[in-house]
Amino acid sequence: MNKDRKISAPVIRRLPRYYRFLGELIDKNIQRISSRELSDKMGLTASQIRQDLNCFGGFGQQGYGYSVKGLHDEIGHILGLDNRYKAILLGAGNLGKAMAVHLSFEKIGFRLIGIFDNDPNKVGIKINDLTVMNEDDLERFCQENHPDAAIFCVPKSSAPELLEKLYKLGIRNYWNFSHYDLAFEHDDIIVENVHLNDSLMVLCYKISDKNGQKEN
Amino acid sequence: MNKDRKISAPVIRRLPRYYRFLGELIDKNIQRISSRELSDKMGLTASQIRQDLNCFGGFGQQGYGYSVKGLHDEIGHILGLDNRYKAILLGAGNLGKAMAVHLSFEKIGFRLIGIFDNDPNKVGIKINDLTVMNEDDLERFCQENHPDAAIFCVPKSSAPELLEKLYKLGIRNYWNFSHYDLAFEHDDIIVENVHLNDSLMVLCYKISDKNGQKEN
DNA sequence: TAAAAAATGATAAAAAATTAACAAGTTTTA
DNA sequence: TAAAACTTGTTAATTTTTTATCATTTTTTA
Numbered sequence: 001m002n003k004d005r006k007i008s009a010p011v012i013r014r015l016p017r018y019y020r021f022l023g024e025l026i027d028k029n030i031q032r033i034s035s036r037e038l039s040d041k042m043g044l045t046a047s048q049i050r051q052d053l054n055c056f057g058g059f060g061q062q063g064y065g066y067s068v069k070g071l072h073d074e075i076g077h078i079l080g081l082d083n084r085y086k087a088i089l090l091g092a093g094n095l096g097k098a099m100a101v102h103l104s105f106e107k108i109g110f111r112l113i114g115i116f117d118n119d120p121n122k123v124g125i126k127i128n129d130l131t132v133m134n135e136d137d138l139e140r141f142c143q144e145n146h147p148d149a150a151i152f153c154v155p156k157s158s159a160p161e162l163l164e165k166l167y168k169l170g171i172r173n174y175w176n177f178s179h180y181d182l183a184f185e186h187d188d189i190i191v192e193n194v195h196l197n198d199s200l201m202v203l204c205y206k207i208s209d210k211n212g213q214k215e216n
Numbered sequence: 217m218n219k220d221r222k223i224s225a226p227v228i229r230r231l232p233r234y235y236r237f238l239g240e241l242i243d244k245n246i247q248r249i250s251s252r253e254l255s256d257k258m259g260l261t262a263s264q265i266r267q268d269l270n271c272f273g274g275f276g277q278q279g280y281g282y283s284v285k286g287l288h289d290e291i292g293h294i295l296g297l298d299n300r301y302k303a304i305l306l307g308a309g310n311l312g313k314a315m316a317v318h319l320s321f322e323k324i325g326f327r328l329i330g331i332f333d334n335d336p337n338k339v340g341i342k343i344n345d346l347t348v349m350n351e352d353d354l355e356r357f358c359q360e361n362h363p364d365a366a367i368f369c370v371p372k373s374s375a376p377e378l379l380e381k382l383y384k385l386g387i388r389n390y391w392n393f394s395h396y397d398l399a400f401e402h403d404d405i406i407v408e409n410v411h412l413n414d415s416l417m418v419l420c421y422k423i424s425d426k427n428g429q430k431e432n
Numbered sequence: 433t434a435a436a437a438a439a440t441g442a443t444a445a446a447a448a449a450t451t452a453a454c455a456a457g458t459t460t461t462a
Numbered sequence: 463t464a465a466a467a468c469t470t471g472t473t474a475a476t477t478t479t480t481t482a483t484c485a486t487t488t489t490t491t492a
Contacts, residue, residue: 010479012421016414020395034439043400046439047481054441062440063488079417080424098314099412108413109420148423173423175416179236184259190426192419194412196315197324198232200391201295203408204325205228207364207389208296210406226449250469262469263451270471278470279458 011052015075017042018052022072034065081109085148085173088141090162092117092125092132095177096153100127110149114141118158135162142169149173156180227268231291233258234268238288250281297325301364301389304357306378308333308341308348311393312369316343326365330357334374351378358385365389372396 021042025033035046035053042049053059053066059074060066076082087110089096096115105112115127118135125132133141141147150171154162159178166174167186174191176182183191237258241249251262251269258265269275269282275290276282292298303326305312312331321328331343334351341348349357357363366387370378375394382390383402390407392398399407 008479012418013414015421016411016417017397019417020397020414036439042397045481047483048479050440050442051480058441060440061488062486063438063490065439078421080420081417083420083424085420085423094310094314094317098310101310103412103416105416108417109424110416149419173419175419181233181236181258184257190419190422192415192422194410194415195232196319196410198229198236199408199410200319200321200326201232201235201297201324202228203365203389203391203406204296204299204301205231205294206406206408207301208299208325224449252469261451263453264449266469266471267450274471276470277458278456279460279468281469 007055011055014044014052015079018049019072019075019079019081022068022075025068026072030068032065033068033071035060037065079109081107083109084111085109086111086113086145087149087151087175088112088114088116088147088171089151089153090116090135090166091153091155092119092122092127093153096151097127099151099153099177100130112151113145113147116141138165139169142166142171147171149175152176152178152182154178160185223271227271230260230268231295234265235288235291235295235297238284238291241284242288246284248281249284249287251276253281295325297323299325300327301325302327302329302361303365303367303391304328304330304332304363304387305367305369306332306351306382307369307371308335308338308343309369312367313343315367315369315393316346328367329361329363332357354381355385358382358387363387365391368392368394368398370394376401 018038021038035049038044039046039049050060053071056074056078059071084106087105089100089112092100092115096117100112100115112128112130115130115132116135116138117123117132120134122132123134148171150166150173152159152162152174156179159176159180159182163174163182163185167189172189174182174189176191176193177196179195179197181193183189234254237254251265254260255262255265266276269287272290272294275287300322303321305316305328308316308331312333316328316331328344328346331346331348332351332354333339333348336350338348339350364387366382366389368375368378368390372395375392375396375398379390379398379401383405388405390398390405392407392409393412395411395413397409399405
Protein backbone atom coordinates (compact mmCIF):
# COMPACT_ATOMS: atom_id res chain seq x y z
CA MET A 1 0.00 0.00 0.00
CA ASN A 2 2.62 2.52 1.03
CA LYS A 3 5.25 3.74 -1.35
CA ASP A 4 8.23 2.53 0.63
CA ARG A 5 7.48 1.80 4.25
CA LYS A 6 8.24 3.75 7.39
CA ILE A 7 6.29 6.95 7.35
CA SER A 8 7.44 9.36 10.03
CA ALA A 9 5.33 9.94 13.11
CA PRO A 10 4.71 13.64 12.44
CA VAL A 11 3.26 12.81 9.04
CA ILE A 12 1.00 10.11 10.45
CA ARG A 13 -0.29 12.41 13.16
CA ARG A 14 -1.28 14.99 10.56
CA LEU A 15 -3.30 12.56 8.49
CA PRO A 16 -6.40 12.55 10.70
CA ARG A 17 -6.42 16.32 10.59
CA TYR A 18 -6.29 16.35 6.81
CA TYR A 19 -9.09 13.82 6.86
CA ARG A 20 -11.19 16.03 9.09
CA PHE A 21 -10.69 19.18 7.03
CA LEU A 22 -11.40 17.34 3.80
CA GLY A 23 -14.58 15.99 5.37
CA GLU A 24 -15.66 19.53 6.13
CA LEU A 25 -15.01 20.54 2.52
CA ILE A 26 -17.15 17.67 1.33
CA ASP A 27 -19.95 18.89 3.61
CA LYS A 28 -19.62 22.26 1.95
CA ASN A 29 -19.85 20.64 -1.48
CA ILE A 30 -16.38 21.76 -2.49
CA GLN A 31 -14.99 19.38 -5.07
CA ARG A 32 -11.42 20.45 -5.69
CA ILE A 33 -8.73 22.12 -3.66
CA SER A 34 -5.11 23.10 -4.10
CA SER A 35 -2.42 22.53 -1.53
CA ARG A 36 -2.23 26.30 -1.25
CA GLU A 37 -5.89 26.76 -0.35
CA LEU A 38 -5.84 23.85 2.06
CA SER A 39 -2.71 25.16 3.72
CA ASP A 40 -4.43 28.49 4.32
CA LYS A 41 -7.39 26.80 5.96
CA MET A 42 -5.28 24.53 8.10
CA GLY A 43 -2.47 26.86 9.06
CA LEU A 44 0.26 24.83 7.41
CA THR A 45 2.54 25.39 4.44
CA ALA A 46 1.47 24.15 1.03
CA SER A 47 4.85 22.52 0.73
CA GLN A 48 4.25 20.43 3.78
CA ILE A 49 0.91 19.20 2.54
CA ARG A 50 2.36 18.16 -0.80
CA GLN A 51 5.33 16.56 0.91
CA ASP A 52 3.07 14.65 3.30
CA LEU A 53 0.78 13.36 0.59
CA ASN A 54 3.65 12.30 -1.58
CA CYS A 55 4.73 9.85 1.07
CA PHE A 56 1.83 7.75 -0.12
CA GLY A 57 1.57 8.60 -3.81
CA GLY A 58 0.66 11.35 -6.21
CA PHE A 59 -2.96 12.07 -5.53
CA GLY A 60 -3.06 15.46 -7.22
CA GLN A 61 -2.89 16.77 -10.72
CA GLN A 62 -0.72 19.61 -11.95
CA GLY A 63 -2.66 22.75 -12.66
CA TYR A 64 -5.78 21.32 -11.07
CA GLY A 65 -5.01 20.40 -7.46
CA TYR A 66 -6.65 17.58 -5.54
CA SER A 67 -10.09 16.06 -5.74
CA VAL A 68 -11.54 16.61 -2.28
CA LYS A 69 -13.57 13.43 -2.25
CA GLY A 70 -10.78 11.42 -3.80
CA LEU A 71 -8.18 12.62 -1.34
CA HIS A 72 -10.52 12.11 1.61
CA ASP A 73 -11.06 8.52 0.54
CA GLU A 74 -7.37 7.93 -0.02
CA ILE A 75 -6.41 9.21 3.41
CA GLY A 76 -9.21 7.22 5.02
CA HIS A 77 -7.84 4.17 3.32
CA ILE A 78 -4.25 4.94 4.33
CA LEU A 79 -5.39 5.29 7.94
CA GLY A 80 -7.19 1.99 7.64
CA LEU A 81 -10.58 3.42 8.56
CA ASP A 82 -12.31 0.86 6.37
CA ASN A 83 -11.35 -1.80 8.90
CA ARG A 84 -13.59 -2.89 11.75
CA TYR A 85 -11.06 -3.86 14.37
CA LYS A 86 -12.83 -5.44 17.30
CA ALA A 87 -12.22 -3.41 20.44
CA ILE A 88 -13.05 -4.05 24.05
CA LEU A 89 -13.35 -1.34 26.66
CA LEU A 90 -11.86 -1.83 30.09
CA GLY A 91 -13.36 0.31 32.79
CA ALA A 92 -16.98 1.46 32.72
CA GLY A 93 -16.48 4.52 34.91
CA ASN A 94 -17.26 8.01 33.80
CA LEU A 95 -14.42 8.10 31.34
CA GLY A 96 -15.03 4.69 29.85
CA LYS A 97 -18.72 5.36 29.49
CA ALA A 98 -18.00 8.69 27.85
CA MET A 99 -15.73 7.05 25.31
CA ALA A 100 -18.28 4.36 24.51
CA VAL A 101 -21.07 6.86 24.02
CA HIS A 102 -19.15 9.75 22.55
CA LEU A 103 -17.15 8.17 19.76
CA SER A 104 -18.32 6.84 16.42
CA PHE A 105 -16.07 3.82 16.36
CA GLU A 106 -17.53 2.45 13.17
CA LYS A 107 -16.46 5.52 11.23
CA ILE A 108 -12.87 5.30 12.31
CA GLY A 109 -11.87 1.71 11.90
CA PHE A 110 -13.25 0.00 14.99
CA ARG A 111 -16.20 -1.84 16.42
CA LEU A 112 -16.83 -1.91 20.14
CA ILE A 113 -17.74 -5.47 21.04
CA GLY A 114 -17.47 -5.62 24.81
CA ILE A 115 -17.23 -3.55 27.98
CA PHE A 116 -15.73 -4.82 31.21
CA ASP A 117 -15.44 -3.62 34.78
CA ASN A 118 -14.46 -5.27 38.03
CA ASP A 119 -16.90 -3.24 40.09
CA PRO A 120 -20.01 -5.41 40.71
CA ASN A 121 -22.14 -2.26 40.79
CA LYS A 122 -21.22 -1.52 37.19
CA VAL A 123 -21.66 -5.03 35.86
CA GLY A 124 -25.00 -5.41 34.12
CA ILE A 125 -25.38 -1.76 33.20
CA LYS A 126 -26.23 -1.13 29.56
CA ILE A 127 -24.07 1.28 27.57
CA ASN A 128 -25.16 1.77 24.00
CA ASP A 129 -26.35 -1.73 23.22
CA LEU A 130 -23.67 -3.47 25.26
CA THR A 131 -24.02 -4.85 28.75
CA VAL A 132 -21.07 -4.31 31.06
CA MET A 133 -19.42 -7.65 31.88
CA ASN A 134 -17.36 -8.73 34.83
CA GLU A 135 -13.62 -8.83 34.29
CA ASP A 136 -13.71 -12.51 35.23
CA ASP A 137 -15.41 -13.11 31.89
CA LEU A 138 -12.49 -11.64 29.98
CA GLU A 139 -10.73 -14.90 29.28
CA ARG A 140 -13.78 -16.68 27.92
CA PHE A 141 -14.81 -13.64 25.95
CA CYS A 142 -11.42 -13.16 24.33
CA GLN A 143 -11.12 -16.81 23.43
CA GLU A 144 -14.49 -16.66 21.75
CA ASN A 145 -14.25 -13.26 20.09
CA HIS A 146 -10.56 -12.49 19.58
CA PRO A 147 -10.63 -8.74 20.06
CA ASP A 148 -7.98 -6.75 18.19
CA ALA A 149 -7.58 -3.87 20.60
CA ALA A 150 -8.26 -2.80 24.16
CA ILE A 151 -9.34 0.60 25.36
CA PHE A 152 -7.81 1.25 28.74
CA CYS A 153 -10.01 3.43 30.94
CA VAL A 154 -8.89 2.03 34.26
CA PRO A 155 -7.08 3.70 37.14
CA LYS A 156 -3.32 3.74 37.13
CA SER A 157 -3.17 1.24 39.96
CA SER A 158 -4.86 -1.55 38.05
CA ALA A 159 -3.24 -0.83 34.70
CA PRO A 160 -0.09 -2.98 34.90
CA GLU A 161 -1.86 -6.11 36.09
CA LEU A 162 -4.65 -5.76 33.59
CA LEU A 163 -2.17 -5.26 30.78
CA GLU A 164 -0.52 -8.57 31.68
CA LYS A 165 -3.87 -10.32 31.66
CA LEU A 166 -4.79 -8.94 28.25
CA TYR A 167 -1.35 -9.61 26.85
CA LYS A 168 -1.65 -13.24 27.83
CA LEU A 169 -5.01 -13.32 26.08
CA GLY A 170 -3.31 -12.19 22.90
CA ILE A 171 -4.22 -8.52 22.72
CA ARG A 172 -1.42 -6.41 21.29
CA ASN A 173 -3.01 -3.05 20.55
CA TYR A 174 -3.99 -0.55 23.19
CA TRP A 175 -5.64 2.82 23.42
CA ASN A 176 -4.48 4.02 26.78
CA PHE A 177 -6.19 6.58 28.98
CA SER A 178 -4.67 5.46 32.25
CA HIS A 179 -2.14 7.78 33.82
CA TYR A 180 0.47 5.17 33.26
CA ASP A 181 2.85 4.28 30.47
CA LEU A 182 2.24 0.82 29.15
CA ALA A 183 4.60 -0.64 26.59
CA PHE A 184 7.71 -1.27 28.63
CA GLU A 185 7.22 -4.86 29.59
CA HIS A 186 6.56 -5.95 26.01
CA ASP A 187 8.12 -4.76 22.82
CA ASP A 188 5.54 -6.25 20.51
CA ILE A 189 2.58 -4.13 21.54
CA ILE A 190 1.23 -0.96 20.01
CA VAL A 191 0.07 1.76 22.36
CA GLU A 192 -1.59 5.01 21.52
CA ASN A 193 -1.71 7.20 24.58
CA VAL A 194 -4.22 9.84 25.55
CA HIS A 195 -2.66 11.44 28.57
CA LEU A 196 -5.32 13.92 29.63
CA ASN A 197 -3.33 15.11 32.60
CA ASP A 198 -0.32 15.78 30.44
CA SER A 199 -2.39 17.73 27.98
CA LEU A 200 -3.89 19.90 30.69
CA MET A 201 -0.45 20.51 32.14
CA VAL A 202 0.73 21.71 28.76
CA LEU A 203 -2.16 24.17 28.70
CA CYS A 204 -1.13 25.27 32.16
CA TYR A 205 2.40 25.85 30.92
CA LYS A 206 1.21 27.86 27.95
CA ILE A 207 -0.97 30.08 30.11
CA SER A 208 1.78 30.61 32.64
CA ASP A 209 4.28 31.26 29.86
CA LYS A 210 2.05 33.90 28.28
CA ASN A 211 1.48 35.59 31.60
CA GLY A 212 5.18 35.48 32.31
CA GLN A 213 5.99 37.15 29.01
CA LYS A 214 3.57 39.97 29.79
CA GLU A 215 5.34 40.64 33.02
CA ASN A 216 8.75 40.83 31.37
CA MET B 217 11.83 32.14 35.16
CA ASN B 218 13.05 30.55 31.96
CA LYS B 219 16.64 30.79 30.91
CA ASP B 220 16.01 32.54 27.64
CA ARG B 221 12.45 32.26 26.39
CA LYS B 222 10.89 30.17 23.67
CA ILE B 223 11.15 26.56 24.64
CA SER B 224 10.34 24.22 21.76
CA ALA B 225 7.05 22.36 21.70
CA PRO B 226 8.60 18.87 21.84
CA VAL B 227 10.42 19.77 25.04
CA ILE B 228 7.29 21.20 26.65
CA ARG B 229 5.30 18.10 25.78
CA ARG B 230 7.85 15.91 27.50
CA LEU B 231 7.76 17.83 30.76
CA PRO B 232 4.51 16.31 32.08
CA ARG B 233 5.91 12.88 31.41
CA TYR B 234 9.06 13.64 33.37
CA TYR B 235 6.84 14.97 36.12
CA ARG B 236 4.83 11.76 36.17
CA PHE B 237 7.85 9.47 36.29
CA LEU B 238 9.50 11.52 39.00
CA GLY B 239 6.26 11.34 40.98
CA GLU B 240 6.40 7.57 40.76
CA LEU B 241 9.97 7.58 42.00
CA ILE B 242 8.95 9.69 44.97
CA ASP B 243 6.23 7.16 45.75
CA LYS B 244 8.93 4.49 45.75
CA ASN B 245 11.04 6.58 48.12
CA ILE B 246 13.86 6.97 45.63
CA GLN B 247 15.78 10.12 46.37
CA ARG B 248 18.29 10.52 43.59
CA ILE B 249 18.46 9.53 39.95
CA SER B 250 20.84 9.98 37.06
CA SER B 251 19.79 10.95 33.57
CA ARG B 252 20.97 7.52 32.53
CA GLU B 253 18.70 5.63 34.92
CA LEU B 254 15.75 7.85 34.13
CA SER B 255 16.30 7.42 30.42
CA ASP B 256 16.20 3.65 30.84
CA LYS B 257 12.91 3.85 32.69
CA MET B 258 11.34 6.24 30.22
CA GLY B 259 12.68 4.90 26.97
CA LEU B 260 14.58 8.06 26.04
CA THR B 261 18.24 8.91 25.71
CA ALA B 262 20.08 10.32 28.68
CA SER B 263 21.32 13.06 26.42
CA GLN B 264 17.81 14.18 25.63
CA ILE B 265 16.86 14.38 29.27
CA ARG B 266 19.89 16.49 30.12
CA GLN B 267 19.31 18.66 27.07
CA ASP B 268 15.65 19.16 27.99
CA LEU B 269 16.33 20.05 31.58
CA ASN B 270 19.05 22.46 30.63
CA CYS B 271 16.53 24.58 28.79
CA PHE B 272 15.44 25.70 32.22
CA GLY B 273 18.59 25.54 34.28
CA GLY B 274 21.10 23.18 35.81
CA PHE B 275 19.14 21.10 38.27
CA GLY B 276 21.63 18.30 38.61
CA GLN B 277 25.02 17.80 40.09
CA GLN B 278 28.01 16.22 38.44
CA GLY B 279 28.79 12.79 39.78
CA TYR B 280 25.54 12.69 41.74
CA GLY B 281 22.66 13.12 39.35
CA TYR B 282 19.37 14.78 40.18
CA SER B 283 17.42 15.01 43.40
CA VAL B 284 14.12 13.32 42.58
CA LYS B 285 12.06 15.52 44.84
CA GLY B 286 13.91 18.65 43.79
CA LEU B 287 13.53 17.97 40.09
CA HIS B 288 9.86 17.05 40.50
CA ASP B 289 9.22 20.35 42.22
CA GLU B 290 11.18 22.30 39.63
CA ILE B 291 9.27 20.79 36.73
CA GLY B 292 5.97 21.32 38.50
CA HIS B 293 6.92 24.93 38.93
CA ILE B 294 8.02 25.28 35.30
CA LEU B 295 4.68 23.85 34.19
CA GLY B 296 2.93 26.31 36.46
CA LEU B 297 1.13 23.64 38.44
CA ASP B 298 1.22 25.78 41.54
CA ASN B 299 -1.33 28.05 39.91
CA ARG B 300 -5.06 27.70 40.38
CA TYR B 301 -6.36 28.98 37.07
CA LYS B 302 -10.13 29.24 37.21
CA ALA B 303 -11.69 26.98 34.60
CA ILE B 304 -15.24 26.57 33.41
CA LEU B 305 -16.54 23.48 31.70
CA LEU B 306 -18.80 23.79 28.69
CA GLY B 307 -20.93 20.76 28.01
CA ALA B 308 -22.15 18.44 30.75
CA GLY B 309 -22.63 15.40 28.55
CA ASN B 310 -20.86 12.14 29.11
CA LEU B 311 -17.52 13.54 28.12
CA GLY B 312 -17.78 16.75 30.12
CA LYS B 313 -18.96 14.90 33.17
CA ALA B 314 -16.13 12.42 32.83
CA MET B 315 -13.60 15.23 32.72
CA ALA B 316 -15.07 16.95 35.75
CA VAL B 317 -15.09 13.77 37.80
CA HIS B 318 -11.99 12.08 36.48
CA LEU B 319 -9.35 14.78 36.70
CA SER B 320 -7.65 16.24 39.74
CA PHE B 321 -7.63 19.81 38.54
CA GLU B 322 -6.20 21.15 41.74
CA LYS B 323 -3.05 19.09 41.35
CA ILE B 324 -2.33 20.37 37.88
CA GLY B 325 -2.79 24.08 37.97
CA PHE B 326 -6.54 24.56 37.74
CA ARG B 327 -9.71 24.91 39.73
CA LEU B 328 -13.06 24.04 38.21
CA ILE B 329 -15.45 26.82 39.16
CA GLY B 330 -18.46 26.31 36.89
CA ILE B 331 -20.18 23.87 34.56
CA PHE B 332 -22.56 24.94 31.81
CA ASP B 333 -24.91 23.24 29.38
CA ASN B 334 -27.68 24.46 27.12
CA ASP B 335 -29.77 21.32 27.59
CA PRO B 336 -32.47 22.10 30.21
CA ASN B 337 -32.41 18.46 31.28
CA LYS B 338 -28.82 18.81 32.35
CA VAL B 339 -29.16 22.14 34.13
CA GLY B 340 -29.42 21.65 37.87
CA ILE B 341 -27.58 18.35 37.97
CA LYS B 342 -24.79 18.17 40.52
CA ILE B 343 -21.33 17.13 39.40
CA ASN B 344 -18.75 16.99 42.15
CA ASP B 345 -19.91 19.93 44.23
CA LEU B 346 -20.92 22.07 41.28
CA THR B 347 -24.42 22.52 39.91
CA VAL B 348 -24.74 22.62 36.14
CA MET B 349 -25.81 26.09 35.00
CA ASN B 350 -27.63 27.22 31.91
CA GLU B 351 -25.50 28.75 29.20
CA ASP B 352 -27.58 31.90 29.48
CA ASP B 353 -25.89 32.51 32.80
CA LEU B 354 -22.45 32.56 31.20
CA GLU B 355 -22.22 36.30 30.79
CA ARG B 356 -23.14 37.12 34.35
CA PHE B 357 -20.95 34.35 35.69
CA CYS B 358 -17.90 35.42 33.73
CA GLN B 359 -18.29 39.04 34.71
CA GLU B 360 -18.45 38.05 38.33
CA ASN B 361 -15.80 35.34 38.36
CA HIS B 362 -13.40 36.04 35.49
CA PRO B 363 -12.50 32.49 34.56
CA ASP B 364 -9.06 31.97 33.04
CA ALA B 365 -9.83 29.00 30.82
CA ALA B 366 -12.65 27.10 29.20
CA ILE B 367 -12.93 23.36 28.75
CA PHE B 368 -14.74 22.66 25.53
CA CYS B 369 -16.77 19.45 25.69
CA VAL B 370 -19.45 20.48 23.21
CA PRO B 371 -20.36 19.02 19.84
CA LYS B 372 -18.57 20.32 16.77
CA SER B 373 -21.68 22.12 15.58
CA SER B 374 -21.90 24.44 18.55
CA ALA B 375 -18.17 25.00 18.94
CA PRO B 376 -17.63 28.05 16.69
CA GLU B 377 -20.53 30.05 18.08
CA LEU B 378 -19.67 29.23 21.67
CA LEU B 379 -16.06 30.21 21.09
CA GLU B 380 -17.19 33.65 19.91
CA LYS B 381 -19.36 34.06 22.99
CA LEU B 382 -16.54 33.14 25.33
CA TYR B 383 -14.03 35.24 23.44
CA LYS B 384 -16.24 38.27 23.87
CA LEU B 385 -16.40 37.48 27.57
CA GLY B 386 -12.63 37.66 27.71
CA ILE B 387 -11.62 34.03 27.83
CA ARG B 388 -8.41 33.37 25.92
CA ASN B 389 -7.39 29.89 26.97
CA TYR B 390 -9.10 26.72 25.82
CA TRP B 391 -8.87 23.02 26.37
CA ASN B 392 -10.62 21.69 23.34
CA PHE B 393 -12.31 18.29 23.03
CA SER B 394 -14.65 19.22 20.20
CA HIS B 395 -13.92 17.67 16.83
CA TYR B 396 -13.18 21.09 15.52
CA ASP B 397 -10.10 23.29 15.30
CA LEU B 398 -10.53 26.51 17.20
CA ALA B 399 -7.88 29.17 16.97
CA PHE B 400 -8.32 30.45 13.45
CA GLU B 401 -10.58 33.39 14.05
CA HIS B 402 -8.39 34.84 16.77
CA ASP B 403 -4.64 34.91 17.01
CA ASP B 404 -4.49 35.83 20.66
CA ILE B 405 -5.96 32.64 22.09
CA ILE B 406 -4.25 29.57 23.40
CA VAL B 407 -5.73 26.21 22.53
CA GLU B 408 -4.67 22.82 23.70
CA ASN B 409 -6.45 20.17 21.68
CA VAL B 410 -7.46 16.67 22.67
CA HIS B 411 -8.62 15.17 19.43
CA LEU B 412 -9.82 11.76 20.52
CA ASN B 413 -10.90 10.79 17.03
CA ASP B 414 -7.50 11.66 15.64
CA SER B 415 -5.78 9.62 18.30
CA LEU B 416 -7.92 6.59 17.60
CA MET B 417 -7.28 6.94 13.89
CA VAL B 418 -3.57 6.92 14.55
CA LEU B 419 -4.00 3.67 16.46
CA CYS B 420 -5.95 2.35 13.50
CA TYR B 421 -3.10 3.31 11.21
CA LYS B 422 -0.53 1.64 13.41
CA ILE B 423 -2.52 -1.60 13.57
CA SER B 424 -3.10 -1.61 9.84
CA ASP B 425 0.53 -0.78 9.21
CA LYS B 426 1.72 -3.65 11.39
CA ASN B 427 -0.63 -6.08 9.70
CA GLY B 428 0.47 -4.82 6.31
CA GLN B 429 4.12 -5.39 7.16
CA LYS B 430 3.38 -8.97 8.16
CA GLU B 431 1.81 -9.63 4.80
CA ASN B 432 4.80 -8.27 2.90
C1' DT C 433 -5.99 28.49 -30.24
C1' DA C 434 -2.01 30.48 -28.05
C1' DA C 435 -0.27 32.67 -24.05
C1' DA C 436 -0.65 33.29 -19.19
C1' DA C 437 -1.71 31.54 -14.79
C1' DA C 438 -1.91 27.84 -11.65
C1' DA C 439 -0.55 23.71 -9.54
C1' DT C 440 1.83 19.34 -8.63
C1' DG C 441 5.80 16.32 -7.51
C1' DA C 442 10.46 16.20 -6.86
C1' DT C 443 14.78 17.91 -5.43
C1' DA C 444 17.49 21.05 -2.82
C1' DA C 445 18.16 24.02 1.11
C1' DA C 446 17.26 25.39 5.68
C1' DA C 447 15.78 24.75 10.23
C1' DA C 448 14.86 22.02 14.16
C1' DA C 449 15.48 18.17 17.04
C1' DT C 450 18.09 14.42 18.66
C1' DT C 451 22.21 12.11 19.77
C1' DA C 452 27.11 11.88 20.71
C1' DA C 453 31.30 13.42 22.77
C1' DC C 454 33.88 15.40 26.28
C1' DA C 455 35.80 18.58 29.92
C1' DA C 456 35.01 19.43 34.66
C1' DG C 457 33.53 18.18 38.93
C1' DT C 458 31.61 14.60 42.58
C1' DT C 459 31.21 10.34 44.74
C1' DT C 460 32.64 5.87 45.74
C1' DT C 461 36.03 2.37 46.48
C1' DA C 462 40.07 0.26 47.89
C1' DT D 463 43.61 9.46 50.87
C1' DA D 464 44.32 8.51 46.03
C1' DA D 465 42.47 6.43 42.11
C1' DA D 466 38.57 4.82 39.65
C1' DA D 467 33.95 5.29 38.40
C1' DC D 468 30.14 8.38 37.61
C1' DT D 469 27.52 12.16 36.07
C1' DT D 470 26.41 16.70 34.66
C1' DG D 471 26.22 20.69 31.40
C1' DT D 472 27.82 22.13 27.12
C1' DT D 473 29.31 21.98 22.53
C1' DA D 474 29.52 19.50 18.26
C1' DA D 475 27.72 16.21 14.97
C1' DT D 476 24.04 13.86 13.08
C1' DT D 477 19.53 13.01 11.86
C1' DT D 478 14.96 14.41 11.04
C1' DT D 479 11.60 17.60 9.66
C1' DT D 480 10.14 21.58 7.36
C1' DT D 481 10.36 24.96 3.83
C1' DA D 482 11.79 26.74 -0.67
C1' DT D 483 12.63 26.22 -5.48
C1' DC D 484 11.72 24.76 -10.01
C1' DA D 485 10.71 21.90 -14.16
C1' DT D 486 6.63 20.00 -16.04
C1' DT D 487 1.90 19.72 -16.92
C1' DT D 488 -2.95 21.33 -16.81
C1' DT D 489 -6.34 24.79 -16.80
C1' DT D 490 -7.99 29.20 -17.76
C1' DT D 491 -8.26 33.40 -20.33
C1' DA D 492 -8.33 36.41 -24.08
